[in-house]
Amino acid sequence: MTTASTTEFTAASADEAAAFGDEGPQGIVTDHSRATADGAHTHGVGGKPQGSRAERLTSFDLADIPVPSGREEEWRFSPVARLTPLFDEDLAGSGVITTVVDAPEVEVEIVARDDERVGTAGRPGDRAAVVAWHAAKEATLVTVPEGATASEVTSIRVEGTSSDATAAHVVLHARPNSKAVIVLDHVGTATLTQTVEVVVDEGADLTVVSVQDWDAGAVHASSHRARIGKDAKLKHVVVTFGGDVVRVTPDAEFTAEGGEVEMVGLYFADTDQHQEHRLFVDHAVPACKSRVTYKGALQGEGAHTVWVGDVLIRAAAEATDTYELNRNLVLTDGARADSVPNLEIETGEIEGAGHASATGRFDDEQLFYLQARGIPEVDARRLVVRGFFAELIHEIGVPEVEERLLASIESELAKSMSVIEGTA
């Protein structure tokens, strides 16, 4: 049982049903059965073989991370040409306005980047992230004081006002034994590279929701870097609806035992939208727990979503408990979902590790069943899609956000129904 082994699973496709709770002899579960392969689903083959995620270069130095060509592992699914403005050394634009409506218990400051409270969570891991670090000279720092429980949601609104490439930096810091919900909203249009640092100190319980609801034309790269302390809990929610290109890369790193992270994502891509979510959960210390659940729907020609979930269980991280799931629902022809879970396990002494990914088209049998009860096709499709997202939305646990999401899904569905009905 103590044999250290490295097992890397790249691009598996599995059904979630069997994957968890039915642990193998080493407590490792990676269900690769029932792989589904249709035109809308890649298995991640054909690219360059990836080394351990631990070897990925991270740096605060621009010179260390060159402008990508698009062939790099971390860029191979991305429309790099569209993101190029975010790779320049000097981003001069001041294209976003950040407004914070804070809970009374929460402190908000604008601080210089050299403030010691900035730059403590992780390091930039790609060109857009290192540019964001350099170009943003100030950061919006939101602090939940030690022992405080925020009585209201703190809302940070990032509004894009021009298409000039620009950078922004937000630090969300929950001090020991505090509790808060912080919602980041992205609206308007912008060409933005962004850093969102999330620091959750010992015993704190923080929920962060980042909603990308940009207008058409927006290009957004966002490096979320979370540091989770002893017995701390982070719920990290990413919701992507709007914008032309949105690429969010949440990293979560445990620094002490007993940490827990729940990462939830929901996305809905329309015609020609590119929505990419690349996650990395780094289990470097023992006895931490991570859960990742991302679900997306796609509709329209050229709609493209990418989900990459990297989980690394380092040799020291005994008693780790991790599971990640991605599901995609392809509503129309011409859309493409890439889904790549990667699990690296360097110790056998764990509680459990599993992942699952499934990409499917609309289930005709579900439609038949609902229609056979008199429900018209359009309404039946709505029911199925709402059902697909329903559980995930309820997991968010922030009623204001849940209601908004349900409304956003309704308006997305109105678009797809017009496609189906031919009234578009």
Place this chain on the structure above:
Amino acid sequence: MPTLEIHDLHVSVETKEGPKPILRGVDLTIDSGQTHAIMGPNGSGKSTLAYSLAGHPKYQITQGTVTLDGEDLLAMTVDERARAGLFLAMQYPVEVPGVSVSNFLRTAKTAIDGEAPKLRHWVKDVKVAMEQLRMDNAFAERSVNEGFSGGEKKRHEILQLELLKPKFAVLDETDSGLDVDALRVVSEGVNRVKESTDAGILLITHYTRILRYIKPDFVHVFVGGRIAEEGGPELADRLEDEGYDRYLEGAGAATV
């Protein structure tokens, strides 16, 4: 008086080797208030008849007509058929994750009636129907058919039958996989519907045991995609004694 009239119905299913004929000229007329049992061996086309009436896209009608109240059923979409008054209790009900039973029932009722049911009456109707089918209250908040046992799925089908009140109900092997207690509960539900709504029932079954609880007015023996013999309830008794062998010997060469 509403009538479901099936005339010379031929149906094929698409296979890799090309279309395969399953139904080979079915004639059947059901008046409201009547209960017709269709009995037959496996593979005789009983379920094909059920799904063809409901409009499942897998089945191609190649010949014949089906009318409900004189309206051409075959020209209607699946949901139009249901709104015209046809109900199919399925042998294998489909899971719809994330859609609660209560939401599903209300949506279906609204679609069938063309208006939302009055809330107070509706909640009571659902509650009473569930109690009569020995279904727990918590059932209403579960996702449609997700994780249901075989018996729960069948009760849920009959619950819909009771609440949607169709003119004609096709019950496709509703008795399969039920223990004696569940069979009785489900049969009582069907009998309540017959008494309270005067619906016409087309009961498809392999076994005679459900006919002890739901009394048919007519029994049709289905073999090789058509009706081989018709009679009254006494025909079911004879099938119980003799089985289907007598028909299969005659039709065997033609069905393979």
